Amino acid sequence: MAPIKSTKEAPTSAPADMAPRFGIAEWYGQSFADIDESTRKALASFSPEKGNRLKKTERERILELESLEAAGQPLTAAQSNRLSILRAKKKVELATNKRCPFRGQDKDAICTKEGGVCSLRLYENAPSGIKPVRGERGAIRALCPVRFHEADEIVKWVGDTILGTDSPTIAREVGFLESGETVDGSEGEDVGRLDMILVDGELPEDHPMHWCALEIQAVYFSGKEMPKDFVAIAADPGNGLIWPTEVRRPDYRSSGPKRLMPQLQIKVPTLRRWGKKMAVVVDRAFFDSMGSMDRIDEPSNADIAWFIADFEYVPAKKSFRIKRGEIVFTTLEEAVDGLTGGKPVSKDEFETRIRARLRSG
Numbered sequence: 001m002a003p004i005k006s007t008k009e010a011p012t013s014a015p016a017d018m019a020p021r022f023g024i025a026e027w028y029g030q031s032f033a034d035i036d037e038s039t040r041k042a043l044a045s046f047s048p049e050k051g052n053r054l055k056k057t058e059r060e061r062i063l064e065l066e067s068l069e070a071a072g073q074p075l076t077a078a079q080s081n082r083l084s085i086l087r088a089k090k091k092v093e094l095a096t097n098k099r100c101p102f103r104g105q106d107k108d109a110i111c112t113k114e115g116g117v118c119s120l121r122l123y124e125n126a127p128s129g130i131k132p133v134r135g136e137r138g139a140i141r142a143l144c145p146v147r148f149h150e151a152d153e154i155v156k157w158v159g160d161t162i163l164g165t166d167s168p169t170i171a172r173e174v175g176f177l178e179s180g181e182t183v184d185g186s187e188g189e190d191v192g193r194l195d196m197i198l199v200d201g202e203l204p205e206d207h208p209m210h211w212c213a214l215e216i217q218a219v220y221f222s223g224k225e226m227p228k229d230f231v232a233i234a235a236d237p238g239n240g241l242i243w244p245t246e247v248r249r250p251d252y253r254s255s256g257p258k259r260l261m262p263q264l265q266i267k268v269p270t271l272r273r274w275g276k277k278m279a280v281v282v283d284r285a286f287f288d289s290m291g292s293m294d295r296i297d298e299p300s301n302a303d304i305a306w307f308i309a310d311f312e313y314v315p316a317k318k319s320f321r322i323k324r325g326e327i328v329f330t331t332l333e334e335a336v337d338g339l340t341g342g343k344p345v346s347k348d349e350f351e352t353r354i355r356a357r358l359r360s361g
Contacts, residue, residue: 018125020133022221023244024229025121025140026147026320028111029101033132033241034318040240043116044233049096053110054089062086102150113144115226119311119320123244130243140311140320141250141285145218148281148309150322154216157324158279158307159198162212169201176270192266198279213271215263216281219255223248252289252341261339264304268332272303280335281307284325291341293334302329 024032027043035043054062065083068075075083094108098116103109119140122133132138148154159168177192196214203210224246232242260280268278277299287308296302306328311320330338345353 018243020122020124020137021244021246022120022141022223022248022250023123023242024117024226025132026118028098028116029118029319031313031319035240037239040233041236044230044240046098046116048098048111048116052089052093052096053112054086054093058086058089062090100146102144102146102148104149104152104155113146115230117226118142118144118147120221120248120250125243130241139283139285141221142218142283142309142311143221145216147218148216148283148322153322153324154281154307154309155198155214158212158214158281158305159200161307161327162277162279162305163198163200163210165200165202167201168198171197171199176267194267212277212279213267214279214281215260215267217255217260217286219250219252219283219286220259221248222251222254250285250289252286255286256290256339256341261336264332264335264339268303268335272332277305278303279305279307281309283309283311287328289341290338293328293330293338295334296329296331299329301331303332304330304335306330306335 026032027035030039032040062083065075065079065086068079069083090108093110097110099107100109100111102118119142121140122137123130124133142148155168155170156166160166173193173195174197175193194213196216198212198214200210228245229242232245233240236242264278264280271278287306299305306326308325308328310323310325312323313320344350
């Protein structure tokens with residue numbers, strides 16, 4: 001994102017009759033309402049150097065070589081030289097990008113989300129000025145799936161609940177659907193992957209593998225992109241705690257029925273035949289946006305385990321932290337009904353609506 005400049009004065013205050021609006025909750029991992037003025041303005045003008053980011057293969061090579069080094073295995077001259085080059089590149093990457101504090105144990109991970117906005121929250125025009133909405137409506141809504149990886153809490157929670165271990169091993173992007181041979185493709189190509197597989201790595205190698213699939217779903221938002229807010233923050237003559245410049249809202253229709261539901265419909269039937277569970281992680285606001293679902297009391301009869309994450313504000317740290325919430329077990333069919341989130345109208349009502357559309361052209 002290039003630095004944003006504007007010759008126009010950006011709006012920073014809210015009309016008295018303005019309804020609450022969604023604005024930045026967390027920015028590069030920091031609570032926006034608690035960031036000081038200079039930091040807000042610096043972040044508004046920050047431009048990450050994407051060209052300095054390491055490739056996935058380079059990150060893997062650093063880990064591989066550092067593991068050998070940590071184990072006391074001497075590196076060859078070529079390996080030592082390669083490690084020095086990659087470490088220098090990593091240093092440049094960290095100096096020209098922002099760290100992401102939520103990527104589990106990887107303390108040097110950088111933020112790759114455009115604009116660096118982790119989550120949204122509602123703001124109101126209070127008598128004393130612009131303030132975050134408090135109470136249930138004041139919960140943050142996670143925009144970035146990486147937000148759920150804070151301190152590996154979710155992985156520990158899912159592992160402990162389904163596998164009986166809070167330190168599962170993770171396998172990523174494992175192909176489980178293969179194509180047949182076609183005019184335009186070869187047989188055996190991956191056409192479907194499970195993003196995360198948690199495995200109980202404490203079992204003997206000859207023991208049947210104990211594992212579950214994990215799907216994490218953040219919410220998209222509808223409305224104008226965030227750069228207009230960055231302009232307003234940079235131009236604000238006050239402390240940069242601005243009134244959101246546009247009406248935005250979490251888009252649960254796109255995130256649920258259009259994105260998450262097809263993933264479940266593709267993956268869960270196969271998992272069900274294998275006798276395996278799908279764990280789905282969403283935040284409280286996402287889950288509450290769904291329609292009602294019949295819950296399964298006996299986990300062994302369920303296809304899906306919904307892990308509902310909460311985010312609590314920690315005053316002493318002036319930041320949010322992820323918190324274990326509720327676990328809900330459902331079948332796939334109930335999940336689809338819940339994600340659809342609506343009931344069909346009667347045939348007569350539908351035909352009345354058709355006639356109204358035809359009359360209006």
